[in-house]
Amino acid sequence: MKNYIIQSIRLTLVLIVLLCILYPLGIALAGKLSKGNGGGEKITKNGKVVGYALLGQSFTKPEYFWGRPSAVAYNAAGSAGSNKGPSNPDYLKEVSNRIDTLLKYNPGLKKSEIPADMVTASGSGLDPNISEQGATIQIERVAKARKLDEKKVKELVAMNTLKPFLGLFGPSSVNVLKLNLALDNL
Numbered sequence: 001m002k003n004y005i006i007q008s009i010r011l012t013l014v015l016i017v018l019l020c021i022l023y024p025l026g027i028a029l030a031g032k033l034s035k036g037n038g039g040g041e042k043i044t045k046n047g048k049v050v051g052y053a054l055l056g057q058s059f060t061k062p063e064y065f066w067g068r069p070s071a072v073a074y075n076a077a078g079s080a081g082s083n084k085g086p087s088n089p090d091y092l093k094e095v096s097n098r099i100d101t102l103l104k105y106n107p108g109l110k111k112s113e114i115p116a117d118m119v120t121a122s123g124s125g126l127d128p129n130i131s132e133q134g135a136t137i138q139i140e141r142v143a144k145a146r147k148l149d150e151k152k153v154k155e156l157v158a159m160n161t162l163k164p165f166l167g168l169f170g171p172s173s174v175n176v177l178k179l180n181l182a183l184d185n186l
Helices: 002-033 089-105 132-136 139-146 150-159 176-184
Strands: 042-045 048-052 129-131 173-175
Touching: 042 176, 048 176, 129 132, 132 150, 132 173, 139 150, 150 176, 173 176
Parallel strands: none
Antiparallel strands: 042 048, 129 173
């Protein structure tokens, strides 16, 4: 019995050192070596921080590309999904309202052309990216609202499209904040 207690105490001490000291130090070091030194990749405009590359923001004006809907109103302190399933009537109403809004502000758009990411929130509620198709369906509206040539806006979307990792993993996506800042710089 005494041997088991001593082994348990040793194992507990080893795990405390490993999980309470070494692991947190390793994570902190990895953060310091990443972009933004662990404080997030800040995006600036004229020397002022306007957002973060990995946190979505709300854009609702017609002259901007809109991001993915958020279940938490883009509040990073409350990052979460909605937990509403496809059979929940409240959820279906939210999605239907989002579709109606997209169709209203993008008159040439057909319901079948709307990608799922433009009407459903991500698991975190903070997704900064939309699909390439999500950006493409908004080109006409943004160009018209800004009185720009659609071809120029389409080129801007192409320049701001992130291709799949190694050309294989994940879909093409567009960071909405970066795209809208590039749009402002035209």
